[in-house]
Amino acid sequence: TSASTYDYIVVGGGTSGLVVANRLSELENINVLVIEAGGSVYDNVNVTNTGGYGNAFDTDIDWAYKTEDQEYGGGAPQTLRAGKALGGTSVINGMVYTRAQKSQIDAWETVGNKGWNWETLFPYYKKGEGFQVPSNYSWLEGSGVAYEPADHGYKGPLKVGWSSDQLNDGLAQKLNTTYQNMDAPIPYNKDANGGQMVGYTLYPKTVDSKLNIREDAARAYYYPYKSRNNLHVWLNANVNKLTWKSGDDVTADGVEVTLANGTTSTVKASREVILAAGSLKSPLLLELSGVGNPDVLSKYGIETKVNLPTVGENLQDQMNNGLAFDSKTKYTKAPDYVAYPSVGQVFSNATAVGKQLLANLPKYAAQVASANGNVTKSKDIERFFKIQWDLIFKAHIPVAEILLEPSGYTYDTEYWATVPFARGNVHISSADPTAAASIDPKYFMLDFDLQAQTQAARFIRELFQTEPFASMAGSETSPGLSSVAADADDEGWSSFIKNNYRSNFHPISTAAMMPKEVGGVVDTSLKVYGVSNVRVVDASVMPFQVCGHLQSTIYAVAERAADIIKAEN
Numbered sequence: 001t002s003a004s005t006y007d008y009i010v011v012g013g014g015t016s017g018l019v020v021a022n023r024l025s026e027l028e029n030i031n032v033l034v035i036e037a038g039g040s041v042y043d044n045v046n047v048t049n050t051g052g053y054g055n056a057f058d059t060d061i062d063w064a065y066k067t068e069d070q071e072y073g074g075g076a077p078q079t080l081r082a083g084k085a086l087g088g089t090s091v092i093n094g095m096v097y098t099r100a101q102k103s104q105i106d107a108w109e110t111v112g113n114k115g116w117n118w119e120t121l122f123p124y125y126k127k128g129e130g131f132q133v134p135s136n137y138s139w140l141e142g143s144g145v146a147y148e149p150a151d152h153g154y155k156g157p158l159k160v161g162w163s164s165d166q167l168n169d170g171l172a173q174k175l176n177t178t179y180q181n182m183d184a185p186i187p188y189n190k191d192a193n194g195g196q197m198v199g200y201t202l203y204p205k206t207v208d209s210k211l212n213i214r215e216d217a218a219r220a221y222y223y224p225y226k227s228r229n230n231l232h233v234w235l236n237a238n239v240n241k242l243t244w245k246s247g248d249d250v251t252a253d254g255v256e257v258t259l260a261n262g263t264t265s266t267v268k269a270s271r272e273v274i275l276a277a278g279s280l281k282s283p284l285l286l287e288l289s290g291v292g293n294p295d296v297l298s299k300y301g302i303e304t305k306v307n308l309p310t311v312g313e314n315l316q317d318q319m320n321n322g323l324a325f326d327s328k329t330k331y332t333k334a335p336d337y338v339a340y341p342s343v344g345q346v347f348s349n350a351t352a353v354g355k356q357l358l359a360n361l362p363k364y365a366a367q368v369a370s371a372n373g374n375v376t377k378s379k380d381i382e383r384f385f386k387i388q389w390d391l392i393f394k395a396h397i398p399v400a401e402i403l404l405e406p407s408g409y410t411y412d413t414e415y416w417a418t419v420p421f422a423r424g425n426v427h428i429s430s431a432d433p434t435a436a437a438s439i440d441p442k443y444f445m446l447d448f449d450l451q452a453q454t455q456a457a458r459f460i461r462e463l464f465q466t467e468p469f470a471s472m473a474g475s476e477t478s479p480g481l482s483s484v485a486a487d488a489d490d491e492g493w494s495s496f497i498k499n500n501y502r503s504n505f506h507p508i509s510t511a512a513m514m515p516k517e518v519g520g521v522v523d524t525s526l527k528v529y530g531v532s533n534v535r536v537v538d539a540s541v542m543p544f545q546v547c548g549h550l551q552s553t554i555y556a557v558a559e560r561a562a563d564i565i566k567a568e569n
């Protein structure tokens with residue numbers, strides 16, 4: 001194909017990329033090209049079916065990235081799923097729509113990102129949201145569905161609401177009573193999307209409530225707008241790397257792309273290239289283009305264009321485990337109950353736990369720094385860890401997410417500690433853009449991460465020993481008391497947890513928005529340090545993990561990014 005020119009090239013037509021492309025193409029004099037490795041999944045039932053979570057896994061729309069063997073986390077590699085389609089990971093995710101605790105977003109500013117805080121991001125959560133008021137909502141009427149009108153946006157493209165699977169028969173109230181009866185009661189939270197997440201709630205999803213199909217980034221931000229003649233999308237096309245203008249300052253003039261038919265060519269961007277390929281791809285595209293750690297690049301014969309050694313570092317994910325119990329009644333629908341306990345509700349000895357963790361932070365920071373060859377500095381990591389400590393022990397953010405999913409004669413639970421301290425990385429392992437990368441989240445590298453994951457399991461056991469749930473449930477089927485005794489210590493839980501966890505699929509921070517001196521890759525306008533016209537807009541830029549699921553925050557950041565870019569033009 002012959003070279004053509006666009007104002008902006010967006011690499012990756014996923015969750016973030018389509019938001020940015022949509023908003024930029026609101027400007028009629030601007031031409032936007034989105035280049036997406038996958039195809040359209042508009043009619044793919046593995047995508048649209050609201051009850052089909054997992055059906056798309058390991059099909060051709062799942063990248064199914066493999067990690068390195070997890071040295072601290074059971075030894076085996078883990079699978080990190082990500083959507084390969086127009087819409088990106090939003091087409092295969094669990095559709096949960098929960099945001100963050102206010103103080104967590106404020107911490108983005110504390111770490112040095114002036115102007116990035118809850119107050120400035122909250123309007124963007126709402127801007128993207130097209131909240132669908134539930135037709136049969138009343139806490140008292142049995143479904144448990146409730147919401148706070150002021151916490152939602154009603155005019156945005158992304159449909160958020162409840163599917164018909166939600167509507168149920170009073171289980172929500174019984175679970176609420178059970179949470180209230182626990183040793184440290186978990187309060188009812190009518191709406192977790194207003195910045196205060198602690199408590200028990202029923203979350204909304206990215207779902208088209210009327211049609212009862214999945215809502216995703218493509219349905220929200222692309223298909224209704226595809227007739228715009230300045231919005232272009234190439235499908236089944238892989239970007240290999242950025243191409244550079246000759247000259248002194250580092251300026252991208254486009255990308256090299258391989259099309260479905262195997263031909264490789266370059267496409268020009270006259271203004272900017274926006275990397276939105278996801279947290280496990282965008283940093284690799286920087287490395288393949290010569291932006292990164294010279295030690296990594298030189299191994300594969302790539303000339304360093306910008307020495308930015310923290311590209312691909314700071315990777316943060318969570319670990320997901322589950323416990324299962326028999327149910328005495330049969331359930332045919334799968335409502336979405338979640339509890340977000342804070343540290344004092346999970347640890348009866350929270351003060352002592354906090355003290356011990358605080359004492360360990362310097363050691364943890366040194367461990368992380370040494371594991372990445374001191375590319376991120378121990379003193380900086382220690383500061384980030386102290387910010388994270390303050391969030392847990394002073395701001396009392398949720399330390400765990402507890403999901404309860406009744407199905408048939410079973411109560412399944414899934415849970416994760418929300419803010420692990422481990423920091424891993426993702427790097428190229430070849431100059432070939434199609435080669436698998438080296439991905440190492442370093443799950444369970446630091447003791448506290450296992451301690452928190454263990455304590456959350458004990459919390460779930462306590463829940464099922466509390467009335468009225470205690471009488472509604474039968475015995476624990478996984479792990480079961482014969483496998484992990486009722487009074488098991490941390491060691492007793494360790495092998496169950498490490499042999500049965502999976503990635504929680506929330507990898508972030510691999511091109512973190514932070515000041516350059518402390519290891520940031522992008523500045524507060526999401527521009528890559530040392531490059532004049534390349535931004536990263538996707539999960540890579542989030543400096544800290546959030547307690548909600550990622551997508552709402554990713555959509556909000558992308559909405560804000562689009563405004564930042566527009567304001568510069």
Ligand code: FAD
Nearest residue numbers: 012014015016037088089093094095096239539549550551
């Ligand atoms: P993506 O949406 O992944 O977009 C990246 C895009 O870039 C993809 O379309 C990809 O194909 C494309 N791409 C990659 N490389 C190239 C290349 N070289 N050239 C061209 N295109 C390229 N979050 C929630 O909020 N709620 C949930 O219930 C939830 N459940 C999840 C369940 C699973 C199984 C997974 C994997 C994630 C889940 N998440 C959930 C997380 C959330 O969906 C993701 O964090 C989010 O969608 C990521 O958005 P992104 O824009 O960073 O990347």
